[in-house]
Amino acid sequence: MSDTKTKRLNQIFDATLRLTGEVGIAGLKMSNIAQEASIATGTLYIYFENKEELLNALYFKLQKESVPAIINDISHLAINIQLYKMWKIALERLVDNNLRIIFLEQFVISPYISESNKQIDIGFKNYLKQILEQGKSENLIKDANSDMLITLIIGFVRSFSTQIVNDCSGQLTEKSIDESFSICWDAIKK
Amino acid sequence: MSDTKTKRLNQIFDATLRLTGEVGIAGLKMSNIAQEASIATGTLYIYFENKEELLNALYFKLQKESVPAIINDISHLAINIQLYKMWKIALERLVDNNLRIIFLEQFVISPYISESNKQIDIGFKNYLKQILEQGKSENLIKDANSDMLITLIIGFVRSFSTQIVNDCSGQLTEKSIDESFSICWDAIKK
Amino acid sequence: MSDTKTKRLNQIFDATLRLTGEVGIAGLKMSNIAQEASIATGTLYIYFENKEELLNALYFKLQKESVPAIINDISHLAINIQLYKMWKIALERLVDNNLRIIFLEQFVISPYISESNKQIDIGFKNYLKQILEQGKSENLIKDANSDMLITLIIGFVRSFSTQIVNDCSGQLTEKSIDESFSICWDAIKK
Amino acid sequence: MSDTKTKRLNQIFDATLRLTGEVGIAGLKMSNIAQEASIATGTLYIYFENKEELLNALYFKLQKESVPAIINDISHLAINIQLYKMWKIALERLVDNNLRIIFLEQFVISPYISESNKQIDIGFKNYLKQILEQGKSENLIKDANSDMLITLIIGFVRSFSTQIVNDCSGQLTEKSIDESFSICWDAIKK
């Protein structure tokens, strides 16, 4: 992809994220996205077929960026350390760019999400499942249904990061990362 | 309120819940709600000023129905029993009418939610906070930040009920209620 | 169909025909059609899915009105009288409402015409073919390819009516009808 | 005109004719013409002020090519031979390149045609008129209104060539040329 195109796409994605933070996905207008990105409305349609494709492309990009960063080569570590690292990276990524989490939370329930993007989470969940299964075999993790444990973990990360983002004075500190992970670990350890 | 009016309101609310399950909140159209409720579009505006008021009224009704049921006079029981009962009732209510949870999840992040309704959750959270504080003083609950614990609990209940609703074969059994609560309890107990 | 609906459709069709005469089919705008029909733009979309459907419906109506009028119960008459009556009615109908011919001529080559409407002429052509075949068997009509004769007749009617319509001072008189038919008849008679 | 320029113009004209056959004049887009001609959109505007000029230039070129070929020095021949030769050349030219006829038919009723191009037919019609007038004075041609006869002839040529072009299996043979002319001649001869 040419540098110009990449740059233009990022301009558009950044503008979309910024606006989502202000007006939500339901309030997004193509003309506003263009204005926020300092381009003409028509230019958006050079890069995307329509509004739906633009939003799905942004979702795909955010997911693509997130998952590898989270699961990056930690397979040699102890289970609880692996989980801790994933926990930390997930929280940091989500909270670091709070616009990201606002967009993701809203997009997944919007009428715009495509079938293919609906399935995109599954890769990460499978990876998490492997770790949990291994933990069970090492007698470190509870013998509960893995799907339930995964639901617990993801539900907590989402709630927690959303809370920090929405709480104006909220900050993600080492202490809060450790404390939240500790709670999560107690929930799933044997 | 006259019986006719109550009946009419329920017709509208049921139609709205049903449609939300199909098209999401962002996809709701007043004309469709009317059609689904077997009334004329104009009739909606006899009962509600506009779309925003209709949705907020539905949210208010769902919350009003849920909260009392959950917190109904259990203050004399042991902390973990109180929490277990709340856990069970919350799960049952959410899963029982899956349209309810879909609507609630979407509404709280929609542009339609009013300031007053944004605060409605707080009552329940304060109640939960009291229980947790009492638990801490009885040395049963972790000495962690109560808001974090609440976030954990609510995040898990939401994720878990959503998963059961979305999983076609998902059923809420005594076993899954107990198992999920057990995990949650391990997370917050001392 | 209710009277109101019929009236509304005619309002829209009339407005469309009038505008086609001014700006041609390529220049038609939905907002202008609405304005010309003294209704709101949105109202057009109550009666028609989109612009394409509106135009196809108008074409269908014009054709439906024309064909029966032309072929109305003349089968007992002599061949040349039958043809003369069809010739006269066709010319009168086309010239009588010159907007009709302008619309028809433009629509059949526009990108809006649907496949089903493309086939609509065939009914009339088949009727004409029967008459010509009968004429041949009675030794009144040339033994030439019927399709060619039909093409001749229709081509001439179209050209002639278009010329009269476009010629500002043009009038369709009994004399010009008779004269033009006489020429046509000489072309096809044995 | 430089060779390069001539070549470029032909590239553009050919592309325009080809596209008109596919999407009609109303469906022509400058970007598609450029693509079909394997040049950049902007390049079109080096050779033509705008879309209207491009189409009018193409129409003018097609007419310039056609008329001389049709009326080329046949004035010494008998009237019916003159007409036969014109008939034959006209049919051959039109059918030879069916895209030509599609374009011409659509362009003359499009909103793009300029006043000057509207008059371009008149030269040919005047020539035809002279022949018919001469034929009348020689007692060979009917004493009918010449404009009507011209309308008949042109209408038939157009319909007939269009039919051959649209009829997939249609071929222009010596036999069909002779047969069609014979019919036409019967129509106008005394």
Add this chain to the structure above:
DNA sequence: AATGAATGAGCATTCATTCAT
């Protein structure tokens, strides 16, 4: 109160034309 056709402001999308490279 109930109706539902009508409204029109608002938004998504198109495409002829321009201009920096």
Add this chain to the structure above:
DNA sequence: CATGAATGAATGCTCATTCAT
């Protein structure tokens, strides 16, 4: 000259809301 990405005015279409019946 040639390019093609960028432009933005113009246009098709939507849908919350109104109002005559």
